Amino acid sequence: MSTDLLTDESCGLRERKKRETRRALNLAALDLVEEKGFAAVTTEEIAARAGVSARTFFNYFPSKEAAVIGTTAEELESYAAALEQDVEGETPLESLRRILAGMLAPASIDRELRARRRRILLGEPSLAPALVGNNIRIENALTGALERRLGVQSGASLEARLTVAVAIAAVRACIEHQQNGGSGRLERNIDQAFDRIAAGLR
Amino acid sequence: MSTDLLTDESCGLRERKKRETRRALNLAALDLVEEKGFAAVTTEEIAARAGVSARTFFNYFPSKEAAVIGTTAEELESYAAALEQDVEGETPLESLRRILAGMLAPASIDRELRARRRRILLGEPSLAPALVGNNIRIENALTGALERRLGVQSGASLEARLTVAVAIAAVRACIEHQQNGGSGRLERNIDQAFDRIAAGLR
DNA sequence: CGCCGAAAGTGCAGTGACTGCAAAATTGCA
DNA sequence: TGCAATTTTGCAGTCACTGCACTTTCGGCG
Structure with a gap:
């Protein structure tokens, strides 16, 4: 409910x-x-x-x-909290893959609403600038969380922000790819993208 | 002149x-x-x-x-042309590092103007959403160029878009890092960021 | 040189996003 | 129940942005 x-x-x-x-x-x-x-x-x-x-x-x-x-501050905090938690045997990048994929996937409760949101937001090219603008908020929240997880001072090292920014960019690239009629399923492409990033791009 | x-x-x-x-x-x-x-x-x-x-x-x-x-279509085309050209012994990611760094660095001719632009644009946080929105244009132009360089059909493979998106995200992360009072020089951080991406993130 | 079609500049009127302000309604609490 | 804080609302105003019609300017051609 x-x-x-x-x-x-x-x-x-x-x-x-x-x-x-x-x-x-x-x-x-x-x-x-x-x-x-x-x-x-x-x-x-x-x-x-x-x-x-x-x-x-x-x-x-x-x-x-x-x-x-319609992103709420609570959602942001919840994602940040999920990333801050150090899961056994999961690198930061793997945690980000799980969390960002979860943001897109129809979740347990809100199935319909989530799917609707996704369909409507991604179906409106004129919203693209606003969506990437919104990503800044997500990036900042997740960066702070990852810094706490890694135990570094806020802004001290580049690593946290770089990892978060690259992860978000990967998801966005997969979405764009799909919107341009690209091949493959979104979820599968996201998996592949993170695999490549972990292996090192050329 | x-x-x-x-x-x-x-x-x-x-x-x-x-x-x-x-x-x-x-x-x-x-x-x-x-x-x-x-x-x-x-x-x-x-x-x-x-x-x-x-x-x-x-x-x-x-x-x-x-x-x-003030980004012009000519500038976009010029960057795209630079990326499309297959430079001996340079991976796509290395080309992107060179070209994106060149976009930021005060170039041969326009030194003052470029520096001014950079200072003003980055000094206005309220412009951040518009700047990342503008990045979409850059990403699309560079993605097309890289696809041509790799000889793949437009939108066929995820690789080109992913590489470009990650490279732009890396530069943006370094800029944000600097704006938040982070450590290090911008150019040096960009080099480090690309090195990490080439080595594989964790 | 002068004319004509095309491209660019301009004025005008209109819509709609967004803001500050002050009054009115609603809620939490004693 | 009554007071204080919070929220809602109406109003007036600014400014980004658009379509339209008209004028000005430019480039080519006889």
Whole structure:
């Protein structure tokens, strides 16, 4: 159920309603983009479908793009926490492969929503710049987590940021490759890409 | 001299004036961003300083960001051509290192302009999303070139796109690292990053 | 040299993203 | 129940960006 994320933490009515509103705005945005395409959707429409005023929209998202993408700070923290945890016999790159693949794969609970998101976001080329912009946030969160896992000071060594940036780039390359009609399944290509990176590129 | 790029090809007055106007808009944008910061600059100001109407601005650049960044199709083609050329004893990754490093380094002619560009663009965090968005264009151009160099059909294999994406990500990681007060010189870090990628990440 | 078609520049009106501000509604707590 | 903090909302305003129609400028050709 959707109650999973909506009830667990800080169950004040206030916090719950904020989560609901945020989610409603994100879903409304996805609906409308699927119906009419990103360019033809206005922030007013999104707000109206979510049942809030046009002004309130911008209390939740800084831009139309952000509302469609809808990445929450909680998601970011959860991925970061997963990477920070040192799993037995897994290199940082292997952890990143697992976590980033998990971000794309329809997960246990949200199956439909995740698949929908993926289909809509990747089907809109005009969102590509916003998506790579969003990757900056992910990269920063994951870099911090990896630095903690490796026990180095933030920004001290290049290694953590380089590993994260390359891993994200690999996933993005596979997505682009697929969008351009490239061969192979996405998941399989991601596996191959990480194998090559681990083996060393030429 | 600036006549280098302005007179060599298709010397009609028309083409020359277009190049001049484009350049004037880009320089005006850089000036103003340096003076007041990106957010405080309007497209009208840029157009006024370049001596054209506000409407004409958008005949040259699709957005305010694009005017500041100012990457031309010619530059893209030139980098692509450099990568397409198969240099004796150089792997694709080594060619990419050389070419991408060359994009950052103050070149033979444009020394001041290049340095200025670099300083202004990297000094404006609000431009980061636009910069990574611009990287998509670079990635596509370089991917096509590498595919031709390797003699594979466009989009057929993942290898070309993966190599290019990882190389660009490496450079970007080094830039971010430096912006966050990280250790080391940029050029040196880029060398190290490519060495690690060639050796295989863990 | 002068004319004509094409390309580029410009003004105008309009849409829509986004912001600051202050008032109104809602919620948490005593 | 009443007060304080938080959230929602309306309003006015700025500015990026677009389509359209009109003018200006350029390049070629008789």
